[in-house]
Amino acid sequence: MIKVRVSRAGLVTASGLFALSASMTGCAAEADESEGTTESESGLTVQNPGTGVFELTWAYGAPSGYSFTATNSVDEYVRVGESMTFKIPASYLWQRAYPNDPMPSDVVRMKKLSAKVKAVFVKASGATSTKTLATGAWQGGQAWELWAPTASFTVPKGTVGVRFELVIADAQVPATSVSLGQAEFLEVPVVGGKLPAKTALFDTDYGKLRQRVLEGGSPVAGASLAIGYTDWRAATVVDSMKIDRHIGTATSFGRFGAVEVPVYGELEYEITASAGVDGAFQDVSLAANAKSRLMPPAGRTAYEGSLALPKAAKKLELAFHVKAYLVVDYSRYPNMKWQKYAQGQRILVADRWDNENGQAFDNYDLVTEKR
Amino acid sequence: MYVQTDLHGHTLHSDGRATPEEYVEFRRQLGMKAIAVADHDLMAAVRPAAAAAARAGMLFIPAMEVTAHLHYGASGEEQFHVLAYYPHAVLEGFQLEQKFLYKRGLKVQERWKELVLEWLSGLAAEDRELLDPAGELSKKPAPTFPALQSMILLVVEKKRELFESFRDFHQRFWHSSGPNKDLFGWTPEEAIAAIRADGAVDVIAHPTRYRDKERTAKVIDEAKGIEVYTSRHKAEVAESFRALAEAKGKHWTSSSDDHQNAKYAMPPCGTPVRTLERICKQTFKLESILTI
Known part of the structure; x- marks a missing residue:
């Protein structure tokens, strides 16, 4: 029953x-x-927004083949009020920073990489607000499986979509700075913004x-x-x-x-x-x-x-x-x-x-x- | 316990006609629980098909049909196909792209482009212009260059009379008389070794197809698994290979070898759960299989 x-x-x-x-x-x-x-x-408010993760992974339709895809505790949708984090794989950062160099198997070398992610919250009116987060400590034992989380953030009220920007840095080669704009990634729709x-x-x-x-x-x-x-x-x-x-x-x-x-x-x-x-x-x-x-x-x-x-x-x-x-x-x-x-x-x-x-x-x- | 599967079929990335998404959608509508795309020697369809399968709630197994040969460069030369099945988990992160056979697939795409351009360069100028206006084909990156079936359809559409020329020329791609000995000159045992080194499970594709039955039997002894149900096997042949697999304690699979050029032959039986568990390197609980 x-x-x-x-x-x-x-x-x-x-x-x-x-x-x-x-x-x-x-x-x-x-x-x-x-x-x-x-x-x-x-x-007035989404009652059960839940929690979720934006993971940088392969995604259909993204210009480079890779984009942020969301996994959420409630269902497949991101909601206003949801607490989200980012999950960034080191292999992606290497691939974009050094597209012509094979990925090293040296974990210490890979851990020199870091990134800042900007989430751009789009409202129905087209207005935007942003939140920028830096990658934290790397996790995983091998170079190909290293990933880093960011601090969490809450999807603000009125958001109907999230766009992304990414800046890659390399502590071993300070001159390295690769910026990936919003056009590189797919916009993720958000439920509850209207x-x-x-x-x-x-x-x-x-x-x-x-x-x-x-x-x-x-x-x-x-x-x-x-x-x-x-x-x-x-x-x-x-x-x-x-x-x-x-x-x-x-x-x-x-x-x-x-x-x-x-x-x-x-x-x-x-x-x-x-x-x-x-x-x-x-x-x-x-x-x-x-x-x-x-x-x-x-x-x-x-x-x-x-x-x-x-x-x-x-x-x-x-x-x-x-x-x-x-x-x-x-x-x-x-x-x-x-x-x-x-x-x-x-x-x-x-x-x-x-x-x-x-x-x-x-x-x-x-x-x-x-x- | 069996799960309804199709673990061997092709897309337009090799000699099939369907896009990866169409391939998955067709099987979703048939109620399949676990599927693979096994294109010849490349894995270009794996990511898009995996994404489509994930949306459809199906278990997707990354796979490839690896071309090896019996009697390569000698009398009786014939292709021998070994299926490579990877654990689903290689789709996480960028593990798939690190695999040896995946990288070999990128080379196969480059060599295919070179071969087609070589054939085009031998055509009369007006025919070349007809097939490749303004040299547009040569500008395409190898991963988006028309694969075998797409190229055949392009040739037939533009000038039917060129079909036989292209058909005969393209055989060199795999044959020992061609330029790709390093890619396709493997024995089946070498292919099996490469598959295992990649962390995948080797399964002999359509084992009744090969002319050298004695040699085939030896390769089967070496392999981890046998493709039992396939459109290329009559019912009695499939049952005999199933009996052989069970007698030798081997894994076995149920597939179609669909190229979308004939009415789809629904595999008459599922694949044993223990075979899927071996491929995925995980144990499936009953309820998860029923709801995969």
Whole structure:
């Protein structure tokens, strides 16, 4: 049984971040609708920002291939109020300071390196503030595994992203000073910088559907709610692996000569959120975004929209209409041998509703908080 | 206990067609728990594929298909492939980039570029201009130079009549008549020794493929593991190699050898947990395997 409790301020919370309906928990929630709209704590500050580490490591999409990636105690997101440190590998500093010299195996030599990292906190308005930290004592026993931490710092209120700068120094060669600017590194998005506006993310946890309010707590009445829905969730809902995507056969060439290769179409999703505020429903179209702040930068798509919650809103219900289309495109294959469809066709291959338990009129229920 | 895996397949960094991300995404949708990319002689796809696998919650094993030879420079010369599997932990920091076979892979990319440019230089001027307008190809750094499959598709797209010329010329890349004896003139035993010196586990790729069966049997005796399930093995062949591996106490793997040029052959069985544990040098608890 999932425990549902009423917090001191009357906020309904659950083991997940959404208030779950009685039908899912198997027991009646102690809070009823009259308690749904409560004074907001989570609309003012992120309730559980946690702790995390920005590690300089390989990262997809970074200009040099390396950037700061975050590991966080709560989930994959960095939050306003989170206590962070940096973890800097000596091998990276050597590689950037002396790109033409092989890395020495001498640990003492490697420990002569040091760095200063500047975190640049970006607000929604574009204004910035900074925090500069120096590497501390090196840790690890071999040259290739040496790494240094920095002191901790807290992600300031109003931050929507963090950028980075790095200056490398070498005590053995004082003339060495390598500066890496913000363009070298990827910006890391931060959650909670636009409170009381929040984000409801519908994604997957391995094969299971998962839904979260990223800032914690519940959506805030009188504020906007961003709605994100991920490609993998859509694929799970329509059971995409059971959809026949074979659209033809082409003649191609491999190292041993001509081969016949199967041609597959891509799936495109159209997702509409059906949002009910205190029982009045409206459709919210979710636009595909291949460069979403909610998703890692490689090959993923988030479907995004937003909803302005009225000041008097008490209860929000959400369900999603997911349509999958098979897109027929033979243009990459100049030697088509067999075409199952006409070029450019877009065929509806799945039409599903994503709602609580898959039952009609059984939506994802969220209470709201007062601003 | 077995885990659904595909530990041998190729990307466009060698003779496959998929990007590393496409490769991972395809297997994620199949519900695989542990995967590897094993491109020929280089590891260019490892970092991007590992990042994609991490996001998908899959165990990713850094790997390479190392080219060695039987009877190199003599009658009966044939390629012999040994798979190298590294512990997942080499992805931490920059350990991977320190590995001998990784650095050998960078050389392979440089030599490939040289070979292709040599072939281009022998073409008629108009054909060379067609394939390489304004010499743009030669300006590409070796790591981003079109690999084998991409180069073949480029040749066919620009001028189909040049395909046979390129196909015949590129065989020199591995062959003893070519310029790369230092890279590919290894015996299988030398490849196995290099793999072990790198801290990786050696597994004989598609062992039924080699013509010299007697020599192959000796190499199998030497190896740590055998690739049992692969699209190149018929069911009865796979079962016989599985029986051999189990009789000799060897590790064995389940893979596809997918090049994205035929319908995907889903491996009919998983890889034993103990093989994955040996590769990763760690013990997996039951619950962690189920949720990898």
